[in-house]
Amino acid sequence: MxxxxxxxxxxxxxxxxxxxxxxxIWGSAYKTDSTFEELFTGIPEIISLLREMIPPDWAYxxxxxxxxxxxxxxxxxxxxxxxxxxxxxxxxxxxxxxxSPWIYQTARFILNFLRTIPDLLLAxxxxxxxxxxxxxxxxxxxxxxxxxxxxxxxEFIETIDPGPLEAMTAVGAxxxxxxxxxxxxxxxxxxAAYFLYTFEINIRAAAILGLVGAGGIGLYLDETLNFLEYQxxxxxxxxxxxxxxxxxxxxxxxxxxxx
Amino acid sequence: xxxxxxxxxxxxxxxxxLNKINTTINQGxxxxxxxxxxxxxxxxxxxxxxxxDITDGEIVINGKSLTKANGKQLREMRRDIGMxxxxxxxxxxxxxxxxxxxxxxxxxxxxxxxxGLWPKADVDLAHDALNRVGIPDKAYVRADELxxxxxxxVSIARALAQEAKIILADEPVASLDPLTTRQVMDDLRRINQxxxxxxxxxxxxxxxxxxxxxxxxxLRDGELVFDGPVEDATDEMFTQIYEREIKKDELLGV
Numbered sequence: 001m002x003x004x005x006x007x008x009x010x011x012x013x014x015x016x017x018x019x020x021x022x023x024x025i026w027g028s029a030y031k032t033d034s035t036f037e038e039l040f041t042g043i044p045e046i047i048s049l050l051r052e053m054i055p056p057d058w059a060y061x062x063x064x065x066x067x068x069x070x071x072x073x074x075x076x077x078x079x080x081x082x083x084x085x086x087x088x089x090x091x092x093x094x095x096x097x098x099x100s101p102w103i104y105q106t107a108r109f110i111l112n113f114l115r116t117i118p119d120l121l122l123a124x125x126x127x128x129x130x131x132x133x134x135x136x137x138x139x140x141x142x143x144x145x146x147x148x149x150x151x152x153x154x155e156f157i158e159t160i161d162p163g164p165l166e167a168m169t170a171v172g173a174x175x176x177x178x179x180x181x182x183x184x185x186x187x188x189x190x191x192a193a194y195f196l197y198t199f200e201i202n203i204r205a206a207a208i209l210g211l212v213g214a215g216g217i218g219l220y221l222d223e224t225l226n227f228l229e230y231q232x233x234x235x236x237x238x239x240x241x242x243x244x245x246x247x248x249x250x251x252x253x254x255x256x257x258x259x
Numbered sequence: 260x261x262x263x264x265x266x267x268x269x270x271x272x273x274x275x276x277l278n279k280i281n282t283t284i285n286q287g288x289x290x291x292x293x294x295x296x297x298x299x300x301x302x303x304x305x306x307x308x309x310x311x312d313i314t315d316g317e318i319v320i321n322g323k324s325l326t327k328a329n330g331k332q333l334r335e336m337r338r339d340i341g342m343x344x345x346x347x348x349x350x351x352x353x354x355x356x357x358x359x360x361x362x363x364x365x366x367x368x369x370x371x372x373x374x375g376l377w378p379k380a381d382v383d384l385a386h387d388a389l390n391r392v393g394i395p396d397k398a399y400v401r402a403d404e405l406x407x408x409x410x411x412x413v414s415i416a417r418a419l420a421q422e423a424k425i426i427l428a429d430e431p432v433a434s435l436d437p438l439t440t441r442q443v444m445d446d447l448r449r450i451n452q453x454x455x456x457x458x459x460x461x462x463x464x465x466x467x468x469x470x471x472x473x474x475x476x477x478l479r480d481g482e483l484v485f486d487g488p489v490e491d492a493t494d495e496m497f498t499q500i501y502e503r504e505i506k507k508d509e510l511l512g513v
Contacts, residue, residue, distance in 0.1 A: 163348035164350050171341075172338035172365030173365060177372055177373070185350045186352070
């Protein structure tokens with residue numbers, strides 16, 4: 001009888017995992033000196049800061065409008081340049097387009113490398129090279145967009161229908177014609193959708209690039225915080241929020257139409 | 260003329276796809292290749308335009324070795340061989356005309372084809388091809404708006420626009436209903452008779468094979484077990500090729 005009873009699976013593993021997780025969280029808190037006590041004693045300070053932040057400085061909205069527009073332009077330029085560069089790179093990274101592992105693994109390595117660098121760090125590096133202004137911001141967003149679009153694209157390219165590719169091989173097309181007639185029509189709509197998606201992410205990223213001097217609204221965010229003009233900070237946050245929501249909505253609608 | 264000499268295909272896992280196939284196909288033949296699934300029909304067909312490479316032996320087309328051709332030579336040889344697939348393999352988002360014109364890419368420079376600057380003669384050729392398969396009015400319709408039978412005719416038109424001398428058809432009617440099957444097979448026969456284009460077709464319907472072929476090639480486990488005019492392909496012969504009685508689903512029966 002006892003031989004037939006199914007043994008309850010051992011709980012040791014899940015218990016140890018939970019324990020380890022708690023240990024890690026506690027260890028991190030200890031090392032960084034963050035305690036719940038501090039959080040609670042900080043509450044009055046948080047409230048007083050929030051009080052200082054409202055109401056927003058309404059007059060400030062029209063003052064920062066040009067800067068908000070520049071931020072959007074930076075995002076758009078970065079997404080465009082990134083998308084253009086992503087076309088060859090994503091094709092090179094697709095194993096069904098270039099069968100040799102030497103080619104697609106190298107392309108993927110470059111992509112992964114680009115993606116590991118945070119956008120703020122990229123911006124800081126470009127500021128160091130080109131000086132303060134919009135150019136480092138646009139360059140940082142270009143690399144940032146390239147990483148996102150190329151990665152999403154090559155994963156999509158690897159799922160396309162191989163049938164038309166076979167048909168193009170059979171008619172005697174060369175590699176470029178093979179890509180132009182067999183691959184591009186299958187990926188164009190998805191590419192446009194990823195471009196819009198990246199543009200939308202870029203707006204968020206562009207809003208803070210100014211913190212390292214790479215242009216856009218982030219510069220004002222930094223300035224108002226330093227001068228303790230919290231009502232102006234609120235205006236910037238609200239403005240950015242509205243712009244992101246509007247662009248989010250528009251790009252989502254266009255993407256739905258595309259696919 | 261297609262000369263297949265000792266063609267052998269061994270896959271990397273050791274499976275033998277084709278075993279020393281020897282045969283010669285003359286210009287204007289309507290050849291149907293029959294055999295059970297896995298017998299090597301598709302492998303043999305795809306060896307003729309080198310979508311699959313053979314591992315041993317040689318294939319010679321009109322005196323030129325396909326097996327030894329490389330790069331530009333291979334693309335020029337492929338240009339003369341049209342191919343029709345079970346799943347049509349059209350670019351679904353493009354118009355029918357653009358799909359037909361894609362058969363012309365190997366005739367022009369890369370730049371010209373990328374910009375879509377087709378000579379008027381090519382566009383006329385494409386419209387003629389659509390006319391020949393009976394769908395001239397569909398030229399500007401998106402390919403995915405057509406029915407299966409119509410899509411297969413677009414792919415036939417693509418092979419015609421290619422001015423192919425040989426057309427390979429890999430199970431061209433396997434995803435079509437009985438009525439459209441006949442229409443597509445009639446198209447292939449008409450093209451074969453009127454234009455003298457060699458047809459090499461894989462089929463699994465035996466009655467259709469007998470009706471349309473002038474010559475039957477039978478494959479069993481990668482070996483050529485029958486090769487002769489359709490009159491010689493008796494019921495006993497088919498039983499030998501299939502190693503069993505013919506089943507109902509191997510007959511279209513319409």
